Amino acid sequence: MVIPVCRLDDLPRGExxxxxxxxxxxxxxxxxxxxxxxxxxxxxxxASLSDGWLEGCWVECPLHASKFDLRTGRVDAPPARLPVRTxxxxxxxxxxxxVLSDAPPNLPPSCVAARMAGGAV
Amino acid sequence: MRTVAVVGASLAGLSAARSLRGxxxxxxxxxxxxxxxxxxxxxxxxxxFLAGAVxxxxxxxxxxxxxxxxxxxxxxxxxGLGTRERSVRxxxxxxxxxxxxxxxxxATARTLPGSAGLTGVHVVRTLDDARALRDDLARGGRxxxxxxxxxxxxxxxxxxxxxxxxxxxxxxxxxxxxxxxxDMAAAVSPLHGDHGVRLLxxxxxxxxxxxxxxxxxxxxxxxxxxxxxxxxxxxxxIVVLGIGAVPCTGWLEGSGVALGDGVRCGADGTTSxxxxxxxxxxxxxxxxxxxxxxRIEHWTGAKERAPAAVAAxxxxxxxxxxxxxxxxxxxxxxxxxxxxxxxxAHADTVTVEDGDPADRxxxxxxxxxxxxxxxxxxxxxxxxxxxxxxxxxxxxxTATA
Ligand code: FES
Numbered sequence: 001m002v003i004p005v006c007r008l009d010d011l012p013r014g015e016x017x018x019x020x021x022x023x024x025x026x027x028x029x030x031x032x033x034x035x036x037x038x039x040x041x042x043x044x045x046x047a048s049l050s051d052g053w054l055e056g057c058w059v060e061c062p063l064h065a066s067k068f069d070l071r072t073g074r075v076d077a078p079p080a081r082l083p084v085r086t087x088x089x090x091x092x093x094x095x096x097x098x099v100l101s102d103a104p105p106n107l108p109p110s111c112v113a114a115r116m117a118g119g120a121v
Numbered sequence: 122m123r124t125v126a127v128v129g130a131s132l133a134g135l136s137a138a139r140s141l142r143g144x145x146x147x148x149x150x151x152x153x154x155x156x157x158x159x160x161x162x163x164x165x166x167x168x169x170f171l172a173g174a175v176x177x178x179x180x181x182x183x184x185x186x187x188x189x190x191x192x193x194x195x196x197x198x199x200x201g202l203g204t205r206e207r208s209v210r211x212x213x214x215x216x217x218x219x220x221x222x223x224x225x226x227x228a229t230a231r232t233l234p235g236s237a238g239l240t241g242v243h244v245v246r247t248l249d250d251a252r253a254l255r256d257d258l259a260r261g262g263r264x265x266x267x268x269x270x271x272x273x274x275x276x277x278x279x280x281x282x283x284x285x286x287x288x289x290x291x292x293x294x295x296x297x298x299x300x301x302x303x304d305m306a307a308a309v310s311p312l313h314g315d316h317g318v319r320l321l322x323x324x325x326x327x328x329x330x331x332x333x334x335x336x337x338x339x340x341x342x343x344x345x346x347x348x349x350x351x352x353x354x355x356x357x358x359i360v361v362l363g364i365g366a367v368p369c370t371g372w373l374e375g376s377g378v379a380l381g382d383g384v385r386c387g388a389d390g391t392t393s394x395x396x397x398x399x400x401x402x403x404x405x406x407x408x409x410x411x412x413x414x415x416r417i418e419h420w421t422g423a424k425e426r427a428p429a430a431v432a433a434x435x436x437x438x439x440x441x442x443x444x445x446x447x448x449x450x451x452x453x454x455x456x457x458x459x460x461x462x463x464x465x466a467h468a469d470t471v472t473v474e475d476g477d478p479a480d481r482x483x484x485x486x487x488x489x490x491x492x493x494x495x496x497x498x499x500x501x502x503x504x505x506x507x508x509x510x511x512x513x514x515x516x517x518x519t520a521t522a
Contacts, residue, residue: 047502048502048503048506051502051503051506051507053510062502062506062509063451063502064164064420064451065421065424065425075184076184077139077182077183077184077187078162078181078182078183078184079162079182081184081185
């Protein structure tokens with residue numbers, strides 16, 4: 001599924017935004033001008049990575065500071081152990097689009113439980 | 122530099138070892154730890170680990186495929202530092218000679234006089250401490266927790282979740298008043314009452330006693346009560362002491378490394394001895410904004426400051442250093458996430474700006490002369506994170522102004 005995010009001009013470098021998909025997706029515009037999309041929920045616990053600290057093409061989780069590589073989803077060090085799922089980004093006619101991945105997400109246990117119970121994540 | 126010794130194998134020591142490799146140091150790296158365990162995460166010890174929701178394997182701080190190319194000397198306690206030849210002396214008389222030394226020996230839990238050797242009296246600092254407490258809590262009974270910091274508050278919350286009867290004894294006006302300040306500590310503390318905890322504030326503890334007649338013989342006595350300053354006696358089957366920690370710097374006495382409350386450091390972790398830096402709970406870095414040396418006993422401090430200390434070590438103190446982010450910590454109690462950043466003690470006002478303490482969900486901003494110096498979030502993660510970033514940006518700006 002391809003989802004339009006916003007106009008490229010509306011997401012300045014160094015900023016991020018969050019798509020209210022299920023599960024939510026975080027979109028980042030790095031200082032170097034790259035656009036990346038990953039699942040918004042940290043793989044450790046329920047923290048929103050779009051609120052994290054963006055450094056180069058890594059984002060640091062705002063809760064316990066594990067860092068994720070926006071290009072590959074790789075995590076640098078615990079407490080998070082699993083990579084975060086990445087999504088493809090295309091910019092068409094000045095609009096950012098995210099191509100949602102069909103790989104299974106690595107959601108933290110608390111969110112998986114909430115989803116199975118049918119609750120909001 | 123051909124050999125660097127990192128003394129301490131917890132988060133600060135591991136972060137220093139990672140920073141050394143990350144900053145291109147490819148010489149011999151020796152990590153010395155007094156506990157027998159590889160680096161593990163301490164925050165879950167008073168929460169998920171105690172409740173049995175997290176296993177020992179999940180506490181590991183190392184990634185599965187991580188290899189720092191280090192020699193690990195574990196179960197090895199450092200007892201002395203020779204600063205002239207920079208050698209670390211170990212309790213078993215071994216000696217590690219190094220060109221650079223990172224001091225990351227942390228802190229040990231304070232105890233009450235007379236509590237040593239009594240069964241049922243616990244502190245929660247190490248994995249072994251937490252294992253022992255977990256086993257004791259599983260037996261059930263009356264728990265008395267002494268001390269108003271996070272460890273105490275988290276143990277109280279976890280034990281209530283396990284169904285124990287809990288009394289929480291705090292010397293100050295409310296739990297967490299040391300870090301949150303009086304007003305906000307008072308706003309957060311009803312959480313304990315909500316969950317059926319008996320909270321006794323404003324009273325010190327004189328000591329603990331054990332049951333009659335079981336002090337002699339091979340069986341060590343088990344605690345039976347906590348004695349309060351006001352003469353009250355609280356019957357207890359299990360006692361947890363969360364009364365703070367003392368920096369582990371005894372091994373540095375006489376070494377020439379300047380000590381105060383911890384190892385006295387510059388704003389980049391350098392000590393009074395060239396080639397020796399300090400990070401983590403044992404280190405009192407100079408804070409230029411407040412013009413004081415102070416220890417930051419938080420997880421994030423241990424992790425974030427290591428790169429600066431290592432850069433200073435590798436450059437001989439010549440590396441430019443960035444202002445550290447304001448101290449940040451979190452605590453999870455009764456399923457409520459409490460987050461704090463900055464220094465409450467610097468503030469002259471504090472206001473609730475969002476939510477309501479009565480709903481156990483709010484955000485408060487601490488200000489000094491109108492400028493934010495700290496922020497507290499209770500079940501307000503998103504808004505808290507925004508304010509914390511703002512605080513960090515302001516701190517960086519004032520430092521360069
Ligand atoms: S929630 Fe992201 S590291 Fe813990």
